[in-house]
Amino acid sequence: MIRTKNPLLPYFFVAPLVLLLLFVFGYPLVQIFDFSFRRIRGIDGPWVGLENYQLILNQPLFHEAVQHNVQLLIAVPIILILSLIIAVILYDRVPGWRIYRTIVFIPYILAVPIVAVVLKKFFQYDGPFNEALRVVGLDLFALDWMGSPDLALWTVLSVIIWREIVFCIVLMLARLLSLDEEMLEAAQLDGAGWWQRLWFIILPQMAGVIEFYFVVSFITMIAAVFSYIFMIGKGGPGTSTMVLELYIFNFLTRSSLPGVASAVSVMLFLVTTVLILILFWVRRGEREQELA
Amino acid sequence: MNANIRDADYSESDSIPAERRRLTPGMVARQAVLLFGVFLALAPAGYMLLTAFKTKEEYLFDKIGLPDALVLTNFSEALVQNPFLLWMRNSAILAIGAVLLSTVIAALAAFAIARMQFRGRDLLLSISTSLMVIPPVVMIVPLFVLYTRLHLMSTFHGTIIIYAGLITPFSVYLLVSFFRTLPTEILEAALIDGASPLGVLWRVVIPLSGPPLVTLFVVNALYVWNDLLIALIFLQSDDSRTLMAGLSVFQGRYNNQIPLTMAGMVMASLPMLILYILFQRYFIRGLTAGALK
Numbered sequence: 001m002i003r004t005k006n007p008l009l010p011y012f013f014v015a016p017l018v019l020l021l022l023f024v025f026g027y028p029l030v031q032i033f034d035f036s037f038r039r040i041r042g043i044d045g046p047w048v049g050l051e052n053y054q055l056i057l058n059q060p061l062f063h064e065a066v067q068h069n070v071q072l073l074i075a076v077p078i079i080l081i082l083s084l085i086i087a088v089i090l091y092d093r094v095p096g097w098r099i100y101r102t103i104v105f106i107p108y109i110l111a112v113p114i115v116a117v118v119l120k121k122f123f124q125y126d127g128p129f130n131e132a133l134r135v136v137g138l139d140l141f142a143l144d145w146m147g148s149p150d151l152a153l154w155t156v157l158s159v160i161i162w163r164e165i166v167f168c169i170v171l172m173l174a175r176l177l178s179l180d181e182e183m184l185e186a187a188q189l190d191g192a193g194w195w196q197r198l199w200f201i202i203l204p205q206m207a208g209v210i211e212f213y214f215v216v217s218f219i220t221m222i223a224a225v226f227s228y229i230f231m232i233g234k235g236g237p238g239t240s241t242m243v244l245e246l247y248i249f250n251f252l253t254r255s256s257l258p259g260v261a262s263a264v265s266v267m268l269f270l271v272t273t274v275l276i277l278i279l280f281w282v283r284r285g286e287r288e289q290e291l292a
Numbered sequence: 293m294n295a296n297i298r299d300a301d302y303s304e305s306d307s308i309p310a311e312r313r314r315l316t317p318g319m320v321a322r323q324a325v326l327l328f329g330v331f332l333a334l335a336p337a338g339y340m341l342l343t344a345f346k347t348k349e350e351y352l353f354d355k356i357g358l359p360d361a362l363v364l365t366n367f368s369e370a371l372v373q374n375p376f377l378l379w380m381r382n383s384a385i386l387a388i389g390a391v392l393l394s395t396v397i398a399a400l401a402a403f404a405i406a407r408m409q410f411r412g413r414d415l416l417l418s419i420s421t422s423l424m425v426i427p428p429v430v431m432i433v434p435l436f437v438l439y440t441r442l443h444l445m446s447t448f449h450g451t452i453i454i455y456a457g458l459i460t461p462f463s464v465y466l467l468v469s470f471f472r473t474l475p476t477e478i479l480e481a482a483l484i485d486g487a488s489p490l491g492v493l494w495r496v497v498i499p500l501s502g503p504p505l506v507t508l509f510v511v512n513a514l515y516v517w518n519d520l521l522i523a524l525i526f527l528q529s530d531d532s533r534t535l536m537a538g539l540s541v542f543q544g545r546y547n548n549q550i551p552l553t554m555a556g557m558v559m560a561s562l563p564m565l566i567l568y569i570l571f572q573r574y575f576i577r578g579l580t581a582g583a584l585k
Contacts, residue, residue, distance in 0.1 A: 001409055001476075002407045003409075009408070009489060010404040010409070014400070014401040014404050016396075016400060017397050017460065020456065023457060024435075024457025024458060025457065027434060028434040029430070031437075085325065102572075104330070104333055106334065106337055107333055108575075109561070109565055109568045110561055110564070111517070111564060112518060114560055114561055115336070117543045117553065117557055118340045119336055127355060128339055131355045174580040215425075216425060226521045227518075227520040230540065231520070231540060245521070248429055248433070249521070252433055253524075258433050261433045265429065268429065272430070
């Protein structure tokens with residue numbers, strides 16, 4: 001530790017950080033609560049109580065958006081299971097695993113808006129995906145993946161999985177590479193098979209990183225998929241891919257109703273906070289168990 | 293979870309035990325899974341690249357195959373009709389500005405948090421760290437209203453502050469954990485020699501912090517470069533538009549000219565691809581740095 005003659009010196013070092021965080025996080029996080037109870041026109045407006053919340057809750061479009069975000073949550077377990085399988089195979093150091101790891105990273109090099117545009121064209125009704133299906137005789141499955149309101153959200157979901165899975169694979173592999181190999185070798189000497197090692201030794205040690213990924217990607221699916229949605233179809237066809245972020249975006253930029261947009265922001269913020277608190281709570285429980 | 297992540301680049305043994313080389317059913321199944329994954333990972337990128345070289349007519353009849361010839365007209369047309377270079381310049385200004393601002397602020401604070409004693413230190417670190425997971429969409433409404441009032445809309449300095457704020461919690465987290473690992477003796481020696489704390493940070497700590505600073509640069513610059521939401525809301529004028537916001541205009545303009553669209557997408561991917569080739573290991577390190585704590 002550095003001992004300073006001036007006891008105020010550390011505060012000079014952290015002051016810019018505090019100011020920046022207060023401006024970009026502090027001010028908005030307080031203000032959304034205030035805004036959500038006002039009818040803001042331009043920059044200010046009268047107190048209207050719960051009117052904004054009532055407006056949202058009575059709007060079918062809001063319910064639809066919530067439902068779509070909830071549907072996107074299906075991506076979380078799918079990504080987790082696929083990533084674990086791939087990471088465990090790579091961890092076994094199958095021949096060529098380094099090359100595989102490099103290639104698996106490719107979706108992450110492409111920015112989300114680029115991924116969204118490319119895959120949108122890829123899944124068009126007369127696009128290459130359907131053409132490939134027709135070539136192999138699966139004409140029956142050559143559907144209008146992007147244009148049909150029943151399918152569009154599922155297509156968006158697979159686009160999201162395609163890119164977001166990279167982060168999960170890399171994360172799981174990094175955790176695997178840090179496991180205690182002696183324990184695994186000891187288990188192998190004791191006659192534990194591949195599945196037994198996976199189930200009783202590897203997976204329990206992965207619990208922490210899995211919980212972490214679960215919470216982070218949960219937040220992603222309900223509040224950080226805007227780039228995909230906006231580039232693929234701006235919520236369309238119709239309202240079939242409307243999500244909460246786009247709902248906020250439209251109320252802010254198109255309808256110019258910051259009060260309503262704030263009410264939705266408040267709800268998203270509260271859900272996020274609850275999720276983080278759950279993660280802290282689960283982790284503390286685990287730590288106490290370890291100490292006991 | 294106190295995962296002590298070994299760096300993925302150093303900890304791999306290259307030797308494959310002889311039993312793993314034999315062709316067992318399990319081995320075949322694993323290779324099959326990986327090859328399928330490789331195909332899925334490559335197909336869209338390959339489609340983008342191949343289509344960019346096709347003519348419009350050619351694409352009508354052949355959506356999957358190789359292009360007949362390497363025609364570059366799509367690229368030149370996309371470049372001539374759209375201000376790609378302006379968009380890229382704007383994105384670069386924002387990314388570099390936000391990363392510089394964030395790194396300076398985070399380095400100062402992280403040095404104090406890691407190496408000095410003061411009240412509220414641990415609280416500040418935990419608040420800053422937990423802000424990493426707050427989605428940006430929650431903050432945009434009040435900032436939008438404030439920026440309209442202060443005439444900061446469509447300005448680079450206004451938007452740089454927002455981006456810098458969003459990336460700084462990660463910068464602080466990473467630098468604090470790194471500064472804590474530095475040996476105390478070096479810092480004390482410099483202090484005894486009469487250096488001020490600021491001098492120690494600038495002349496001793498920063499020169500030792502190459503790898504975390506590169507990681508921060510890569511991760512944070514990518515975040516700003518790839519962002520669409522903030523760019524669409526806070527940079528609405530034509531001459532302040534970023535590359536990602538530009539792409540949304542671009543794709544709408546050429547709805548039916550898919551090869552031209554793909555040429556634009558290829559050009560837009562190039563800066564990131566170059567960055568990846570130059571800093572590959574920092575990509576992977578940065579990706580896991582925030583997560584495994």
